[in-house]
Amino acid sequence: MPKAARTKQKWSHKKKSKVALQPLGHAKHAPTPDKWGKMIQYGTFQVTDEDEKEYGFSVDDVVRVLPNGRKVGDKLAIYDYWISRILDIRATKESDVWVQIEWFYSARDAAREVPTFDASRCGLYERLRSNHIDYVSSSVFDGSVTLRKYDETSLDQDAILEDDFYYRYTIDVANKEISPAPRATCTCNLPYNPSDAAPDALMHFCPQPACRNYYHSGCITTKGAPPATERDRGFLLRDPDTGVYLELDLMSSASEPPKKRRRPSASHGAPAPEGLPAQAQALLDGLPPVLVSAAAQPIVKGGAFPAGGVVGNITAVLTARRLVFEALRDGQKVTDGWQAHMPDGWQALVDVRLGEGVSATRRPRVARWSAGGGFSKGKGKAKTDDADEVLALECPGCGGPI
Ligand SMILES: [Zn+2]
Ligand SMILES: [Zn+2]
Numbered sequence: 458m459p460k461a462a463r464t465k466q467k468w469s470h471k472k473k474s475k476v477a478l479q480p481l482g483h484a485k486h487a488p489t490p491d492k493w494g495k496m497i498q499y500g501t502f503q504v505t506d507e508d509e510k511e512y513g514f515s516v517d518d519v520v521r522v523l524p525n526g527r528k529v530g531d532k533l534a535i536y537d538y539w540i541s542r543i544l545d546i547r548a549t550k551e552s553d554v555w556v557q558i559e560w561f562y563s564a565r566d567a568a569r570e571v572p573t574f575d576a577s578r579c580g581l582y583e584r585l586r587s588n589h590i591d592y593v594s595s596s597v598f599d600g601s602v603t604l605r606k607y608d609e610t611s612l613d614q615d616a617i618l619e620d621d622f623y624y625r626y627t628i629d630v631a632n633k634e635i636s637p638a639p640r641a642t643c644t645c646n647l648p649y650n651p652s653d654a655a656p657d658a659l660m661h662f663c664p665q666p667a668c669r670n671y672y673h674s675g676c677i678t679t680k681g682a683p684p685a686t687e688r689d690r691g692f693l694l695r696d697p698d699t700g701v702y703l704e705l706d707l708m709s710s711a712s713e714p715p716k717k718r719r720r721p722s723a724s725h726g727a728p729a730p731e732g733l734p735a736q737a738q739a740l741l742d743g744l745p746p747v748l749v750s751a752a753a754q755p756i757v758k759g760g761a762f763p764a765g766g767v768v769g770n771i772t773a774v775l776t777a778r779r780l781v782f783e784a785l786r787d788g789q790k791v792t793d794g795w796q797a798h799m800p801d802g803w804q805a806l807v808d809v810r811l812g813e814g815v816s817a818t819r820r821p822r823v824a825r826w827s828a829g830g831g832f833s834k835g836k837g838k839a840k841t842d843d844a845d846e847v848l849a850l851e852c853p854g855c856g857g858p859i
Contacts, residue, residue: 487592488547488555496547502554502595512600518543519561519604519622522597536581538599539563540622544590554595560587561604567628571635578639580652580767582620585628585635607767609640609649612775616800617767642670644853651767654760661859662756662771663852664692664778666700670854671758677850677859690753692858694737694785697778703737703786740785748791751777751799751807755850755859762809770806773799777807 488496501515514520521538523529545557562570564579567587584604604622608614617623628635639648649660649671657675694703741749751774758769776799784791800806852859 484591484593484597486594492549493547493555493557493592496549496555499546499548499554502546502548502556504595504598512598514543514546514556514595514598514601516543516546518601520558520598521600521602522593523599534581535602535620536622538602540584540602540604541591541593542604546595556593556595556598558591558593560589560591561585561622561624562587562589562628562630567626567635570628570630571633574635575639575648578648578650580623580650582622582767583651584622584624585626586624587628587630589630613772614768616772616802619763619766621766623767643672643676645673645676647673649758650760651758652760654763656761659757659759659761660769661850661852662758662769663854663857663859664697664700664756664775665852665855665857666698668852668855668857672853672859674759674761674850677853690741690749691737693741693749693752693778693781696782696786697775703782737785740788741781744781744784744791745795748777748795749781751803752781754807754809757809764805764808770809773803773806776800776803 501513503511503513505511519540519542521535521540523533524537524539527533527537540561540563541558542561543556543558546554547557548554561584564574564576564583564585567585568574568576602622603618604624605615605617607617607623607625609625626635626637626639641648643660650658655675657673659674660671661674661677662671663669695701696703754770754774754777756769756771756774758765758767758771762769764770780791780795780798783789796803850859851857
């Protein structure tokens, strides 16, 4: 029988009871390699629980398993389950269905294998993809979950909700290695913990191409102030991907055809004129205010900004900055369908109120920008009552506004 036909078959069997596994070991009565090779391969199987409810599982599903020592009916948070991905399903008869899985280790389990790994910097729903392959009975599965890969360096990372499982590291169990090495981008050398909801643990992204790092709110220092030229929406005149400024003198040319492409300045470091040029302001004024406001938001991630889930708002804000920059560069209005370029749910991601996220005790220097009144700087807790107010903090890496 061809494999394709087999994978359409389904097993449907009564699940007598859920069986807890030995810790990441082989289950009792697991098939031998010889037996496994002779078993018939299936693409899906179904189990029925005590309440006659049916659950279907397929190859590639990410599934949760009742941890060893826990009984059915125990109150268990979803993040306390063991997580694995189904690689293969084989059976000899209805009551003898076995599943090949790869385990996704919890941070604690990973730290047992690699003691230098700091489990305290991982989120509750975080797992590490492993090369630990196992064979378990179909009766151990409790349900399916969502699991996403998280690339911390990506500027276009898909959203990961607060209660989605995710992994950013892989553990090689045999060689006791974790890769990539946890990234400590902040001056404190501590990696991002997505489940830390403390205001000081909120991380700010510095979009300067030479920097492109995240810094903890609590690690942003008070020394110095953002460069004067950056203290307003002037940063919207930078190409968000290259950091290159628009050549502003071209913008002041009244005779320039509106569709002529403006040339970005060749120099990354060339300072923009003090304040936002009137022409640039006029162009910004011609764009949808909600888009400009989205582009001007700080880029943050962390438990103190739950709307952003694990990834934060980087994709939404950078998409808005690209749309605004392209409109300014090309001297064009943003077309009506601009929202289609924004990621799903972007509206909730561009309403960052940092009042609670900025430490009141450390009193970082806060740059305040309000739509009506330009820029002022000051120390202290940021106001949050003005929806159009934009905050700029000083990047501890490069000194730019973040
Ligand atoms: Zn830090
Ligand atoms: Zn920076």
